[in-house]
Amino acid sequence: MLGKQAFFRHSVFPQAGGMRSVRQNVIRRRGTGLASLWRYLLAGLGLAALLVGVLAVVYLTVPHSAQPVGPDVSRTKKTDNGLYVASFVPERGVVRQGELESWVLTLKTKTGASVERAAIAISGGMPQHNHGLPTSPQATDYLGEGRYRIEGLKFTMSGWWQLRFAISSGAGSDTVLFNVVL
Amino acid sequence: MRRLFCFLALTVAVLLGGCGKPDFSDAEKKTIASLALNTLPALKPDTTNRFADVPAAAALGSTLFFDVGMSRDGTVSCSTCHKIDRQFQDDLPQAVGVGRTNRRTMPLAGVARDPWFFWDGRRDSLWAQALTPLENPLEQAGNRTAYAHYMKARFGERYERIFGPLPDFSGIPLNASPLGSDTEKAAWNAMSDAQRDAINSVYANIGKAIAAFERSIEPTPTRFDRFALDLATGAEPKGDAAFSREEILGLKLFIGKANCVTCHNGPRFTDNGFHNTGVPPVAGLPADRGRVDAVAQVEADPFNCFGAYRDGEASACGELRFMVKDAPELVRAYKTPSLRGATTRPPYMHAGQFSSLDEVVAHYAKAAPSVEGVSEVHPLELSDRERAALVAFLKTLSE
Numbered sequence A: 001m002l003g004k005q006a007f008f009r010h011s012v013f014p015q016a017g018g019m020r021s022v023r024q025n026v027i028r029r030r031g032t033g034l035a036s037l038w039r040y041l042l043a044g045l046g047l048a049a050l051l052v053g054v055l056a057v058v059y060l061t062v063p064h065s066a067q068p069v070g071p072d073v074s075r076t077k078k079t080d081n082g083l084y085v086a087s088f089v090p091e092r093g094v095v096r097q098g099e100l101e102s103w104v105l106t107l108k109t110k111t112g113a114s115v116e117r118a119a120i121a122i123s124g125g126m127p128q129h130n131h132g133l134p135t136s137p138q139a140t141d142y143l144g145e146g147r148y149r150i151e152g153l154k155f156t157m158s159g160w161w162q163l164r165f166a167i168s169s170g171a172g173s174d175t176v177l178f179n180v181v182l
Numbered sequence B: 001m002r003r004l005f006c007f008l009a010l011t012v013a014v015l016l017g018g019c020g021k022p023d024f025s026d027a028e029k030k031t032i033a034s035l036a037l038n039t040l041p042a043l044k045p046d047t048t049n050r051f052a053d054v055p056a057a058a059a060l061g062s063t064l065f066f067d068v069g070m071s072r073d074g075t076v077s078c079s080t081c082h083k084i085d086r087q088f089q090d091d092l093p094q095a096v097g098v099g100r101t102n103r104r105t106m107p108l109a110g111v112a113r114d115p116w117f118f119w120d121g122r123r124d125s126l127w128a129q130a131l132t133p134l135e136n137p138l139e140q141a142g143n144r145t146a147y148a149h150y151m152k153a154r155f156g157e158r159y160e161r162i163f164g165p166l167p168d169f170s171g172i173p174l175n176a177s178p179l180g181s182d183t184e185k186a187a188w189n190a191m192s193d194a195q196r197d198a199i200n201s202v203y204a205n206i207g208k209a210i211a212a213f214e215r216s217i218e219p220t221p222t223r224f225d226r227f228a229l230d231l232a233t234g235a236e237p238k239g240d241a242a243f244s245r246e247e248i249l250g251l252k253l254f255i256g257k258a259n260c261v262t263c264h265n266g267p268r269f270t271d272n273g274f275h276n277t278g279v280p281p282v283a284g285l286p287a288d289r290g291r292v293d294a295v296a297q298v299e300a301d302p303f304n305c306f307g308a309y310r311d312g313e314a315s316a317c318g319e320l321r322f323m324v325k326d327a328p329e330l331v332r333a334y335k336t337p338s339l340r341g342a343t344t345r346p347p348y349m350h351a352g353q354f355s356s357l358d359e360v361v362a363h364y365a366k367a368a369p370s371v372e373g374v375s376e377v378h379p380l381e382l383s384d385r386e387r388a389a390l391v392a393f394l395k396t397l398s399e
């Protein structure tokens, strides 16, 4: 067991170890006259200790995963050259890890017209893991009003996923990247 | 005054040192909860096998699973390698049937939940998987018409009660298969299309019966699951549900710094994916390139989900339909195995390369490059204490 002295020597208050001798000296030389000053000093130290305690509690209870701002996860975006406005949402509203899922990609022109008969190629992966998609999702169906069903998506891990769409239609070819964070 | 000071100092000491109770961040708690067995959903029906949940089919499947008659020389059954008292595996670096194979036998707990089968995913359903060792010359080494004849002779009545009438066997050769010896291949090719289809149907039903049985093999709760349940409900873990400091450190590393949970996720501790993790090849074994060579095999399998022997709708074939067919990362990629029960079933990896979990952890920490393709693993600084803690945590998945 560490004695109190030893604890102080390793404590966050480097001055604490020498405290007793200072105090004894003070008491011996000045008698009880300065006892109140000493009391203030001690109270201050106590408060400091309390503050450290509170900070420690906060540090130990706050989730440690607070990360810097993640990637842009907006579900609606202008394509890279501004030809289309694309939005990409899970068909059933929720994302479930590890299951084959369908999402819907909606394509509108700048003026808001639905984009029909677009050719869509999909690629992607996890930039932080250096791997691609575990499946080969495809646009399998045109649902009308510029909406395309993207089938065969599977998010097998939690983390940051990227999905890139290469889109071409009568309005031209453009690309867009969506981030999905699980 | 002095006593108050001591009290405050001790309070700080206790707060800084932690008071012995496991403390996890909310994010850690969420991850731990996602690994617990109580989050495993109910087994989904397999619409590609309409006998999957027929008890009589499962009962016949269980008979076939343990029947050494289901092999060329009458000595090997599924259970030869998938030993019922050994987590349905055989403790060998490479499985030994009629001959020695080049891969480690996989345990079967929860196997019906896999989207892909074998270490490289060369089959896409449990019933198609069950058919493969039957004709592999190194495993059960039989042939298709011989199995059909055997079903009629040995289990004819049981078979017909489940699957309907057996075909007419007149003119069906005793030994014929598209995958067998030259004589067996020639005999298979001499059969009519209708005969081949009839035999393939019987053969597929054998697989469907075995798969129906295997669906009952599920993972069981472990110490980790009891710990996780108590953590989730805020109950004080009692008895063996309490984790030691070392086990807690191991769990924290597993879901944190060591990144194990990236691939070993969910209640089965697998992402059901394929990864190149730089596991070295075994000298003397045939070249093994993992997933990249399995793609063509599953596409060519007449019993795959697109084939004529699937029951139900083709909408069940999503995994095959959206399979990654060519990507550099398929080279030497192997399935992420479940870690449940792993401690008590060395050796590890697809050809039993590592004889202990210490070696496995050392391999992942070192992250040696792959002999072919690129390993997805990155080097990691782990102290001896941390390595031991990871192994200690893994043990809680076997207790």
Ligand SMILES: [Cu+2]
Pocket (backbone or CB within 6 Å): A126, A129, A131, A157, A159, B262
């Ligand atoms: Cu990843």
